[in-house]
Amino acid sequence: MKKIFLFYLIACLATSANGQNFIKDNDLSKQVEVGIVEKLGDTIPLNLSFKNEDNGDVTLRQLINKPTILCFVYYDCPGICPALQNGVAEVISHLDLKLGKDYQVIAISFNPADTPERAREIKSNYVQKISDEQRKEWHYLTGTQENITRITSAVGYRYIVQGMGFAHPSAIMIISPRGKITRYLYGVSYLPFDVKMALFESQKGLSRPTINKVMELCFAYDPASRSYSLQVTRVAGILILFFAAVILGILFLKGRMKTKK
Numbered sequence: 001m002k003k004i005f006l007f008y009l010i011a012c013l014a015t016s017a018n019g020q021n022f023i024k025d026n027d028l029s030k031q032v033e034v035g036i037v038e039k040l041g042d043t044i045p046l047n048l049s050f051k052n053e054d055n056g057d058v059t060l061r062q063l064i065n066k067p068t069i070l071c072f073v074y075y076d077c078p079g080i081c082p083a084l085q086n087g088v089a090e091v092i093s094h095l096d097l098k099l100g101k102d103y104q105v106i107a108i109s110f111n112p113a114d115t116p117e118r119a120r121e122i123k124s125n126y127v128q129k130i131s132d133e134q135r136k137e138w139h140y141l142t143g144t145q146e147n148i149t150r151i152t153s154a155v156g157y158r159y160i161v162q163g164m165g166f167a168h169p170s171a172i173m174i175i176s177p178r179g180k181i182t183r184y185l186y187g188v189s190y191l192p193f194d195v196k197m198a199l200f201e202s203q204k205g206l207s208r209p210t211i212n213k214v215m216e217l218c219f220a221y222d223p224a225s226r227s228y229s230l231q232v233t234r235v236a237g238i239l240i241l242f243f244a245a246v247i248l249g250i251l252f253l254k255g256r257m258k259t260k261k
Helices: 002-013 080-094 116-126 145-155 192-202 210-218 232-260
Strands: 049-051 057-059 068-073 104-109 138-141 160-162 165-167 171-175 181-186 219-222 227-230
Touching (some): 068 080, 068 192, 080 104, 080 192, 171 192, 181 192
Parallel strands (some): 104 138
Antiparallel strands (some): 049 057, 068 171, 160 165, 171 181
């Protein structure tokens, strides 16, 4: 057991997480027209109804029953949205978590003119690396302007109409099984480690494998770098306590052997 624990500690020390730096908008919430105003800890309105890519009516409450990667796109976007969806598809292909069992993905169009037919067409472009069984766990939703406004406002996602399209930020949000916003990850490409750690955090309160707990002990989210970083002080403290316990154990055993002699 000690050898297994020591192995995971060494693995923690050998791993690092990198991310991109972004300016935090919380203090500028009234001035931000395009960007993200983080609302960590808030619960999204799960009663909102949307159309899925099969033209069925679904509520967020029906869909969200596990850690969820949530992203906002519009289907005729010429730039950021395709890159973001490629980034999500790429990170899914590298995660050692199973889509559908451990987490799911929801993409919501913030263009009320988008249709389920268009959603189905766009989805087919980004699920090529995913098995047929898992593709149903990447949901593409469209909705009314009212419900779009409510969900984007709930997560602090701000965009504006610009010409024939939209000016908008690029990020994914991690939502807990109960609808709580637990993490924002920015950009159009994402480190598998960062996404995995964010999903672990989102799953808190549920049964988790021991390795998940060890990983969370070794790493923590750094708001400054917007990524997960190794907690050197914490790990060093654990190692010191571990080796101190080993040394005390050895001295204790030696003392007993001398007493027996």
